[in-house]
Amino acid sequence: xxxxxxxxxxxxxxxxxxxxxxxxxxxxxxxxxxxxxxxxxxxxxxxxxxxxxxxxxxxxxxxxxxxxxxxxxxxxxxxxxxxxxxxxxxxxxxxxxxxxxxxxxxxxxxxxxxxxxxxxxxxxxxxxxxxxxxxxxxxxxxxxxxxxxxxxxxxxxxxxxx
Amino acid sequence: xxxxxxxxxxxxxxxxxxxxxxxxxxxxxxxxxxxxxxxxxxxxxxxxxxxxxxxxxxxxxxxxxxxxxxxxxxxxxxxxxxxxxxxxxxxxxxxxxxxxxxxxxxxxxxxxxxxxxxxxxxxxxxxxx
Amino acid sequence: xxxxxxxxxxxxxxxxxxxxxxxxxxxxxxxxxxxxxxxxxxxxxxxxxxxxxxxxxxxxxxxxxxxxxxxxxxxxxxxxxxxxxxxxxxxxxxxxxxxxxxxxxxxxxxxxxxxxxxxxxxxxxxxxxxxxxxxxxxxxxxxxxxxxxxxxxxxxxxxxxxxxxxxxxxxxxxxxxxxxxxxxxxxxxxxxxxxxxxxxxxxxxxxxxxxxxxxxxxxxxxxxxxxxxxxxxxxxxxxxxxxxxxxxxxxxxxxxxxxxxxxxxxxxxxxxxxxxxxxxxxxxxxxxxxxxxxxxxxxxxxxxxxxxxxxxxxxxxxxxxxxxxxxxxxxxxxxxxxxxxxxxxxxxxxxxxxxxxxxxxxxxxxxxxxxxxxxxxxxxxxxxxxxxxxxxxxxxxxxxxxxxxxxxxxxxxxxxxxxxxxxxxxxxxxxxxxxxxxxxxxxxxxxxxxxxxxxxxxxxxxxxxxxxxxxxxxxxxxxxxxxxxxxxxxxxxxxxxxxxxxxxxxxxxxxxxxxxxxxxxxxxxxxxxxxxxxxxxxxxxxxxxxxxxxxxxxxxxxxxxxxxxxxxxxxxxxxxxxxxxxxxxxxxxxxxxxxxxxxxxxxxxxxxxxxxxxxxxxxxxxxxxxxxxxxxxxxxxxxxxxxxxxxxxxxxxxxxxxxxxxxxxx
Numbered sequence: 001x002x003x004x005x006x007x008x009x010x011x012x013x014x015x016x017x018x019x020x021x022x023x024x025x026x027x028x029x030x031x032x033x034x035x036x037x038x039x040x041x042x043x044x045x046x047x048x049x050x051x052x053x054x055x056x057x058x059x060x061x062x063x064x065x066x067x068x069x070x071x072x073x074x075x076x077x078x079x080x081x082x083x084x085x086x087x088x089x090x091x092x093x094x095x096x097x098x099x100x101x102x103x104x105x106x107x108x109x110x111x112x113x114x115x116x117x118x119x120x121x122x123x124x125x126x127x128x129x130x131x132x133x134x135x136x137x138x139x140x141x142x143x144x145x146x147x148x149x150x151x152x153x154x155x156x157x158x159x160x161x162x
Numbered sequence: 163x164x165x166x167x168x169x170x171x172x173x174x175x176x177x178x179x180x181x182x183x184x185x186x187x188x189x190x191x192x193x194x195x196x197x198x199x200x201x202x203x204x205x206x207x208x209x210x211x212x213x214x215x216x217x218x219x220x221x222x223x224x225x226x227x228x229x230x231x232x233x234x235x236x237x238x239x240x241x242x243x244x245x246x247x248x249x250x251x252x253x254x255x256x257x258x259x260x261x262x263x264x265x266x267x268x269x270x271x272x273x274x275x276x277x278x279x280x281x282x283x284x285x286x287x288x289x290x291x
Numbered sequence: 292x293x294x295x296x297x298x299x300x301x302x303x304x305x306x307x308x309x310x311x312x313x314x315x316x317x318x319x320x321x322x323x324x325x326x327x328x329x330x331x332x333x334x335x336x337x338x339x340x341x342x343x344x345x346x347x348x349x350x351x352x353x354x355x356x357x358x359x360x361x362x363x364x365x366x367x368x369x370x371x372x373x374x375x376x377x378x379x380x381x382x383x384x385x386x387x388x389x390x391x392x393x394x395x396x397x398x399x400x401x402x403x404x405x406x407x408x409x410x411x412x413x414x415x416x417x418x419x420x421x422x423x424x425x426x427x428x429x430x431x432x433x434x435x436x437x438x439x440x441x442x443x444x445x446x447x448x449x450x451x452x453x454x455x456x457x458x459x460x461x462x463x464x465x466x467x468x469x470x471x472x473x474x475x476x477x478x479x480x481x482x483x484x485x486x487x488x489x490x491x492x493x494x495x496x497x498x499x500x501x502x503x504x505x506x507x508x509x510x511x512x513x514x515x516x517x518x519x520x521x522x523x524x525x526x527x528x529x530x531x532x533x534x535x536x537x538x539x540x541x542x543x544x545x546x547x548x549x550x551x552x553x554x555x556x557x558x559x560x561x562x563x564x565x566x567x568x569x570x571x572x573x574x575x576x577x578x579x580x581x582x583x584x585x586x587x588x589x590x591x592x593x594x595x596x597x598x599x600x601x602x603x604x605x606x607x608x609x610x611x612x613x614x615x616x617x618x619x620x621x622x623x624x625x626x627x628x629x630x631x632x633x634x635x636x637x638x639x640x641x642x643x644x645x646x647x648x649x650x651x652x653x654x655x656x657x658x659x660x661x662x663x664x665x666x667x668x669x670x671x672x673x674x675x676x677x678x679x680x681x682x683x684x685x686x687x688x689x690x691x692x693x694x695x696x697x698x699x700x701x702x703x704x705x706x707x708x709x710x711x712x713x714x715x716x717x718x719x720x721x722x723x724x725x726x727x728x729x730x731x732x733x734x735x736x737x738x739x740x741x742x743x744x745x746x747x748x749x750x751x752x753x754x755x756x757x758x759x760x761x762x763x764x765x766x767x768x769x770x771x772x773x774x775x776x777x778x779x780x781x782x783x784x785x786x787x788x789x790x791x792x793x794x795x796x797x798x799x800x801x802x803x804x805x806x807x808x809x810x811x812x813x814x815x816x817x818x819x820x821x822x823x824x825x826x827x828x829x830x831x832x833x834x835x836x837x838x839x840x841x842x843x844x845x846x847x848x849x850x851x852x853x854x855x856x857x858x859x860x861x862x863x864x865x866x867x868x869x870x871x872x873x874x875x876x877x878x879x880x881x882x883x884x885x886x887x888x889x890x891x892x893x894x895x896x897x898x899x900x901x902x903x904x905x906x907x908x909x910x911x912x913x914x915x916x917x918x919x920x921x922x923x924x925x926x927x928x929x930x931x932x933x934x935x936x937x938x939x940x941x942x943x944x945x946x947x948x949x950x951x952x953x954x955x956x957x
Contacts, residue, residue, distance in 0.1 A: 005295040012342055016302055019335040020309060023324040035321040037410045038487070046489045049947050054556065061702065067766075068759040071701045072709035079703065169559070169630045169641065176645040184653065187681055196661065196671035210673060226897060226907060248814075248896040248907060251866055251875035 045094070052090040059083050194262060199232055200239035202265055210262045211270055216240055217255035232259070232270070241265075247274030293358060293437040296346035300435070303339035303390065304427035306332045310420030318413040318484070326413045330401045333416060336423055337394035344391050347384060347436050351377055357442040360384060366448035366871075368842065373449055376459040380449060382598070383436035385462065389579065390426040392470040397423065400474050400499070407948055408495050415481030422473055425605050434598055451843070451869045452876055457517035464510030465537055469575040471503025472540060475547075476572035479565050483616045488623040493551055493564070494944055498934050500551075500568075504544040505930040511537050512923040523879035525812070525892050525911045527919070530679040532658045536578035539658075542651040543571035546644045553640050556702060558627035562617065563644070565624065569613040574651075576606050581658070632704040639697040643690060650686040654679065684738050688745060691800055694793050695749035698756050717751030739808030742800055749797045753790050760787070780932065788933025795925035798918050805889075805915030814896075818905045825910045828891055829853045833861070835904045843867040845878070848895050848906055852882060864893040864908070888917040 018025075038046060062079055065071040071079070196210045213232040220229040228249055233240035235258060245261060253259065258280040263272040314329030316322075347360070351374050356362040364377040364384070379385045397419040404412045430436070452458075475496040482492035514534070515527040528534060547567040553560050580602035617624070630637055657674045665671040699713040724747035725740065733740045757776070760783075765775035780787045815823040817832040824830075831851045838845050847865040851858065864880035880893040892911040898904075 002292065005292055008342065009295050009298045012299060012302060012339060016306060016332075016335040016339065019331040019338075020306070020328050022331055023327040027324060030324055033323050035317065035323045035326050035410065035413055037321060037485070043487070043489070046491075046948070050490055053943075053947065054558070058556070058702065064763065065701050068763045070699065070709065070713055070759070072706060072712070075701070075704070075706050075709055168633060169626075172630075172633070172638075172641060173645070176642075176649070180645075180649045180652075183685055184656075184682075187678070193660070193664075193672040193674045193678070196673050201670065248909065251877060 048090065048094050052087075052094055055083065055087045055090045059087055196260070198234045198237070198239075199241040200234050200237055202241055202270070204265070206265055208262065208264050208273075210260055210276075211241075211243070211272075212258070212260045213240075214258050215253065215255045219253075219255065221249075228253075230255075241270050242268070243270045243272060245272035245274075245277055247272070247277065249277060250279045252279040253277070292346055292350065292355070293439050296343045296437040297431070297435065299339045299343035299346065300427060300430050300437075303336050303343065303394070304424065304431050306336040306339060307420050307423035307427050310336065311417050311424055312420075314413070314420055315417035318417065326409075326416070329416050329420070330405070330412065333394065333401055333419060333423070334398040336427075337391075337398040340387070340391045340394045340427075343430075344378075344387055347387060348375070348378060351375065354446070355442070356444075356446050357439050358436075359438040359440045360436045362440065362443055362446040364447065364449060366446040369446075369449055370454075372459060373454050376453075376462075377449055379462045379466070380453065381436075383430070383434045383438075385466075386426060386430055386434055387436055388463065388466055389470060390423065390430060392466055393419075393423055393426060393473060396470055396474055396499075397477075400477075404495055407945060408491055410485055411478060411481050411487065411491055411495065413481075414484040415477040418477040418480045418484075419473065422477070425601075429598065429601060433601060448872055451867070451872055451874055452521055455517060455521050457513050457521070461510055461513045461517060464506050464513065468503045468505075468507030468510055468537075469540065469579060471499055471506060472544060472568075472572045472575045474499040474503075475568050479568045480613060480616060483565065483620045483623075486620065486623060488561075490555060491948060493554065494948075497551070498936075500544060500548060501930065501934050504541065504548060505927065505934070507537060507541040507544065508926055508930075509923060511541065512920070512926075516920060519916075520879070520881065521876075523877040523894060525879075525894065525909070525913070526807075527916075530657070530676050533582050535654050535658050536581040539651050539654055540571050540574040540578055542647050542654075543567060543574050546647040546651075547571055549640050549647075550644050553637050557637060559630065559637070560641075561624040561626060562621070565613075565617055567644075567648075569610070569617075573606055573610055574655075576602065576609065580606065634700070634707075634710070635704050636697060636700045636702045639693055639700055643693050643697065646686045646690045646693070650682060650690075653682045653686070687800075688738070688741055691742065691745040691749060691797070694796065695745065695752040698790065698793075699752050713755075716755050717748050720751035721745070721748035723747075733809070736808035739804045742804040742808070746797045746801050746804075750794065753794050753797075756790060757787070784935050784937060785933050788929050788931070788935070791929030791932060792926055793929075795922045795929055798922035798925060802888075802915050802918030802922060805918070806913040809914050811912045812909065813911075814907065814909045816905055816907045818903050823908065823910065825891075826912045827854050828859075828910075828912065830862075830893070830908075830910060832906065832908070835865075835898070835906070840867065842871060843869045843876075846895075846898060847878070848898075848908075850880070850893065852891065862891070862893055864895040866895065866898070883917055887914070888921075889914040890916045 059080070062071060062076065062083060066073075066076040194208065194210045196212055197205075199211065199213050202209070202211070211232060212235070214235055216231040216233050218230070221227070222229075225246070226248055227244065227246045229242070229244045231240045232243050243261070243263075245263075260276075260278050260280065261272040262276040263270055265271075310329045310332040313325055313332070317325035317329055347358075349355075350358045350361050351365060352371070354361065354365065354367055354374075360381060360383055361377075364380045365374050369377070377384070379388045400419070401412065401416065404415075475492075478492040478496045482489075511534075514537070518529070519527040547564065550560050550564050550567060554564050580599065630641070632638065657678055661671045661673045695717060699717070700710065721744050725744035728740060728743050733743060757779075760779045761772060761776045764779045765772060768775065768778070770778075811826050813823060813825045817823060819832055819834050822829055822831040829852075831853070833849045833851060836847045836849065838847070845865065845867050847863045849861055849863055851861050853859060859882065862880040862882050863878075865878050867876045867878055868874075869876070877894065882891040882893075884890070890911075890913045892913055894909040894911075895906050896909050897907040
């Protein structure tokens with residue numbers, strides 16, 4: 001075995017030992033050696049966050065499917081109400097105090113929503129990537145529809161639940 | 163929900179359907195037994211014969227016909243074979259081949275188009291010359 | 292030098308063992324520094340594997356025949372490119388490639404998930420370590436590429452049919468696919484071990500699965516193309532067990548890619564998804580096992596080398612362990628929702644899954660049946676192409692139809708009326724296409740006609756989806772059609788990339804249908820000057836040329852091709868006789884028609900050893916066969932679009948899982 005090979009082998013061995021020992025070398029006495037793990041509260045929050053994202057994405061996709069004609073008017077009317085209710089409760093479950101102060105009272109009581117008029121969605125949309133925002137009061141006149149087609153799993157979308 | 167999820171029902175019905183289709187097919191066509199010359203014995207049904215080619219190979223000029231003997235891969239039991247059809251390039255005495263056909267009066271008559279040679283697997287240590 | 296390689300492999304094994312045991316212990320006792328240490332061990336294992344690979348590669352390039360592996364698979368005159376490809380040309384080298392890619396992917400997965408998915412990673416590391424232990428153990432103890440011998444003057448050389456650009460890239464691509472499936476598997480097991488019921492493991496491994504699946508798909512197509520042009524029997528897929536070895540995990544991964552969407556959307560099918568990812572990984576291992584041991588040709592060759600037994604044992608361990616985990620974590624995997632309607636997109640995804648898995652299982656049965664029958668009855672009963680083709684049609688045609696139906700149906704529930712409206716255009720296109728084809732004589736093959744009609748339906752539905760989406764987007768935001776189209780695809784990369792992939796599968800189906808259900812074959816013996824007619828082609832055999840190539844004696848028959856009175860040039864077909872390797876290869880002549888995408892395929896089957904130079908020719912006309920290769924390009928494009936990272940999505944997902952860290956407790 002050539003000297004080069006021996007040297008390389010030694011180097012490899014040393015490098016591996018260092019790599020493995022690195023965390024211990026960096027923190028010989030770690031104050032907190034605990035591996036972060038989601039506790040019950042975290043898991044619950046994660047579940048709720050996933051549920052919220054899922055419902056909001058469903059809503060967005062429903063709107064888009066309706067717009068493109070995949071979902072008929074009756075189907076849309078039948079589906080959108082319960083979906084909005086679920087969205088409201090999902091948002092509320094995640095940030096109960098923030099919600100209660102901003103939502104109109106009817107939504108906070110999650111009454112069954114009247115079927116919306118056949119005209120499409122009246123609320124402005126944030127861009128994708130914005131974190132979930134509390135719902136805002138809508139404009140009085142029907143604004144134009146600026147919202148983009150749904151992305152897969154669109155995040156928090158501001159919704160006014162009327 | 164009081165009703166069982168339709169997902170399970172769909173699963174069960176599909177499995178049953180697949181099995182039904184499968185059994186139907188297998189019972190209609192069946193597979194071909196793959197035998198070596200020593201296992202042929204007196205079988206006259208259609209089988210696939212696997213073995214090593216033993217020379218001399220006699221090719222009939224003008225016709226696509228070849229006669230040779232086929233022996234067990236690891237043995238000496240051999241059977242005469244006649245085959246009509248195009249012969250793969252790799253065919254030569256010592257190579258392992260496979261062909262379909264049936265035994266008629268001690269002579270194995272091959273079905274045209276079924277003669278294939280087995281090339282040594284490129285992943286196995288092939289120490290043969 | 293070989294000692295360095297062996298040492299590097301031993302170091303790799305040691306690191307993998309550390310990752311397995313220390314990593315498992317760290318995850319179990321929740322020790323942070325030890326968990327990070329185990330992660331580092333995986334990264335270091337990649338370094339060790341790289342060193343070992345470097346040793347083998349340098350030995351190959353130096354033609355160092357004291358390495359048994361180099362002597363067995365290369366020779367002095369072998370071109371450098373093929374010398375490099377000999378790395379994975381043999382059993383030991385291919386295992387080393389597996390290990391290299393595995394450790395590389397593991398290191399990458401660790402690096403990518405270090406910050407975001409720490410707790411999940413903590414459990415995924417021991418699983419990755421376990422797989423690395425298996426492969427490094429095999430390389431150290433069972434099948435080492437660093438065995439030495441007294442160096443012979445020259446090596447055995449590479450099988451000439453493998454000296455082909457396609458055969459250079461086909462195995463590495465397949466390996467990237469096989470090994471790529473390990474990461475989703477490890478994360479799935481990690482999620483189970485960590486007792487997590489959320490979607491983090493799916494989200495983290497989505498692109499891994501997609502990438503592995505793409506590699507497998509492209510790798511298989513390249514292999515099929517090699518078989519078509521190199522082996523030259525006129526076909527591209529022979530249902531050989533080695534070919535099926537790559538198809539089965541690909542089918543399982545396809546099913547998984549779809550069912551994962553249902554889980555994300557509706558929280559259903561969690562158990563099914565875990566089982567699928569385990570199945571895909573197990574099939575990848577099984578596929579590696581099939582191509583390594585000679586088990587399918589004969590159970591006796593299986594017992595000749597022990598590598599088969601080790602592989603089988605590991606597969607059994609993986610399956611048993613995963614099933615145990617699933618069973619003990621079953622309550623975590625309870626579905627949150629139910630399937631609301633059998634007519635909904637979820638339902639079509641479910642049917643698609645069932646068909647894919649059914650096809651995969653029937654292929655598996657066809658592969659395994661000869662082994663079982665030999666073990667049980669002492670007689671190997673093989674199933675041939677008819678068996679596979681039957682099931683391909685039985686399951687493939689409905690799958691083709693579903694590809695068109697799925698995108699047109701809404702989630703949750705679709706009323707028949709809205710369905711009808713969505714179906715009108717695509718169904719109309721299909722009927723028109725079907726009727727036209729029938730008028731042109733496509734009725735000669737009922738299955739072919741059905742396939743074409745379904746294909747038209749799917750293409751129609753895909754185009755319709757793009758048009759509808761672009762139109763809606765344009766109505767919203769204005770702008771040109773092009774910008775609306777770009778915006779549509781950019782905002783929905785997974786969906787529209789997926790549609791492009793569907794289109795590629797349809798093109799593949801059309802190509803396969805055309806070239807197998809509507810092909811023409813003629814056999815004739817020609818003497819120089821004689822002509823044969825195939826379809827509307829006329830081939831005249833001119834002469835036979837014998838020439839000396841670099842390492843073979845080349846025999847070429849020259850033929851003139853004519854169609855409808857017009858000359859289409861000439862074509863050559865013949866054989867190469869490789870004296871040194873004692874092998875004869877078929878060199879077919881292919882003329883591809885750029886307009887009709889059909890191929891004229893000429894095989895010089897037998898050259899009569901008489902003086903009149905008569906040759907038995909076998910000529911095939913294969914309609915639409917080039918669509919298959921074009922489909923491969925479309926497939927790649929669609930997959931890239933689907934995989935393309937989206938900043939917005941990354942941000943959102945990072946934020947969702949970062950919420951975990953937020954100290955929301957009072």
